[in-house]
Amino acid sequence: MSADARFLAAEPGCHLFPGEGEAGCGFEAPSVGMFSPEPWLGGIPGSDGIDLYLVLLLVALGASLLLWSWFSKKLNLVPGRRQGVGEMFVLFIRDQITRPTMGAKGDKFIPLMTAIFTLILFMNVSGLIPGMLPVNSDLSFPAMFALFIFVLTLVVGMRQQGGWGYIRNQIFPPGMPKPIYILVTPIEALSVFLIRPLTHALRLFATMFAGSLLLAVFAYGGWYMLSLGAEPALAGLSVLFSGAALIGYLLFFLFEILIMLVQAFIFTLLASLYLNGSLESAH
Amino acid sequence: MLVELAAETNILRIDWVKFTFGLIALAVVYFFVARKAVPKVMKVLDERHDAIEGGIERAQRAETEAEEIRQQYREKLEEAHREYAQELEKAKEQRAAIIAEAREEAQVEARRIVEAAQAQIEADRQQAFVQLRNEIGSLSTDLAGRIVGETLEDSAAQNRVVDRFLEELEQNESTEQAEVR
Numbered sequence: 001m002s003a004d005a006r007f008l009a010a011e012p013g014c015h016l017f018p019g020e021g022e023a024g025c026g027f028e029a030p031s032v033g034m035f036s037p038e039p040w041l042g043g044i045p046g047s048d049g050i051d052l053y054l055v056l057l058l059v060a061l062g063a064s065l066l067l068w069s070w071f072s073k074k075l076n077l078v079p080g081r082r083q084g085v086g087e088m089f090v091l092f093i094r095d096q097i098t099r100p101t102m103g104a105k106g107d108k109f110i111p112l113m114t115a116i117f118t119l120i121l122f123m124n125v126s127g128l129i130p131g132m133l134p135v136n137s138d139l140s141f142p143a144m145f146a147l148f149i150f151v152l153t154l155v156v157g158m159r160q161q162g163g164w165g166y167i168r169n170q171i172f173p174p175g176m177p178k179p180i181y182i183l184v185t186p187i188e189a190l191s192v193f194l195i196r197p198l199t200h201a202l203r204l205f206a207t208m209f210a211g212s213l214l215l216a217v218f219a220y221g222g223w224y225m226l227s228l229g230a231e232p233a234l235a236g237l238s239v240l241f242s243g244a245a246l247i248g249y250l251l252f253f254l255f256e257i258l259i260m261l262v263q264a265f266i267f268t269l270l271a272s273l274y275l276n277g278s279l280e281s282a283h
Numbered sequence: 284m285l286v287e288l289a290a291e292t293n294i295l296r297i298d299w300v301k302f303t304f305g306l307i308a309l310a311v312v313y314f315f316v317a318r319k320a321v322p323k324v325m326k327v328l329d330e331r332h333d334a335i336e337g338g339i340e341r342a343q344r345a346e347t348e349a350e351e352i353r354q355q356y357r358e359k360l361e362e363a364h365r366e367y368a369q370e371l372e373k374a375k376e377q378r379a380a381i382i383a384e385a386r387e388e389a390q391v392e393a394r395r396i397v398e399a400a401q402a403q404i405e406a407d408r409q410q411a412f413v414q415l416r417n418e419i420g421s422l423s424t425d426l427a428g429r430i431v432g433e434t435l436e437d438s439a440a441q442n443r444v445v446d447r448f449l450e451e452l453e454q455n456e457s458t459e460q461a462e463v464r
Contacts, residue, residue: 083327
């Protein structure tokens with residue numbers, strides 16, 4: 001099974017009801033292979049090489065830069081529509097993400113959270129382009145974000161509370177009876193230093209991965225069931241089938257937009273929440 | 284082939300090239316957003332906040348100023364009313380004083396005129412009385428002389444007669460007056 005396996009189902013001759021003189025073939029559902037596009041430049045040791053993901057990353061990067069240069073040009077005291085939306089965006093990051101988790105002292109992280117939210121959003125939304133994939137459906141990218149946040153929480157925490165002070169505050173939550181620590185400390189240590197960064201990355205990856213797989217199933221299935229070459233009765237039936245698949249595709253497309261927004265928001269919110277543990281001495 | 288397949292379909296692999304490029308992308312977006320976009324937007328938000336706050340402050344200042352001016356105006360108005368009332372009072376007093384003075388002067392003048400008139404009348408009466416007496420004297424003498432046919436040359440005697448005559452007359456007169464009363 002190669003990366004091109006996903007295109008087999010979409011080959012013109014292969015439909016649910018074979019026409020005259022055509023050989024019937026089974027439906028090959030899109031597999032995880034669709035997340036390994038053929039690299040255009042391979043041969044890099046330990047890597048898949050340069051493929052569609054990096055191109056889409058570049059697009060997302062360009063879109064993020066364009067959006068923010070558009071939002072921040074010619075700002076007036078009396079805002080126009082464009083400026084109003086840009087300001088709402090920044091205020092949204094402040095009032096919905098950094099302020100509720102970190103309070104006013106987290107205001108210095110507004111630019112970082114804005115950058116992370118914007119970039120992740122565009123890296124998710126790239127999956128809405130037909131035939132493309134969400135950039136975050138490759139674990140490398142969510143892992144990069146999560147690891148970056150994890151390292152940042154360590155650095156900020158150790159700067160604010162001292163090296164041991166930060167670790168102590170994390171694994172010995174204050175205000176508990178001593179024997180409880182036997183139970184709590186291993187759990188907290190595991191949670192803060194292992195499970196948190198892992199789930200942080202996996203949550204974003206898994207939703208993008210599953211979402212685009214689901215959309216692909218609807219798209220390929222719909223195309224597979226559309227058998228216009230078959231005899232009229234069966235062709236009519238096939239149109240009904242693929243019509244149902246199209247409706248399902250559109251519904252999940254809308255749902256996917258929501259999930260992409262929500263996941264970008266949740267990732268940023270959690271990043272802000274983890275950073276708060278580094279800013280505060282006790283949580 | 285199997286190894287290749289496993290490598291290709293391992294969805295949990297982390298590709299260092301993608302990882303690195305992702306990190307670079309994040310860095311680029313972060314530096315752009317943190318250096319240019321967010322500070323500019325925040326600055327404008329702060330400026331607007333200041334402008335609105337300043338506007339409210341200016342309005343409040345103008346309001347207090349207006350209130351002050353209104354107060355001053357009211358005080359001035361009250362003062363003017365008070366002054367007017369005082370002036371009116373003073374004018375009334377002055378008027379009364381002038382009237383009283385004028386009246387007094389008029390009374391004095393009237394009295395003076397009356398007195399002068401009375402004195403004049405008295406003088407005239409005296410004069411008339413004296414003249415009358417003289418004329419009556421000479422008339423009586425003339426009359427008496429003509430009646431008697433002789434002229435009383437002796438003026439002393441003449442005077443005596445006349446005086447006696449007049450005294451008698453006066454006496455008669457006063458008795459008559461007494462009787463009338």
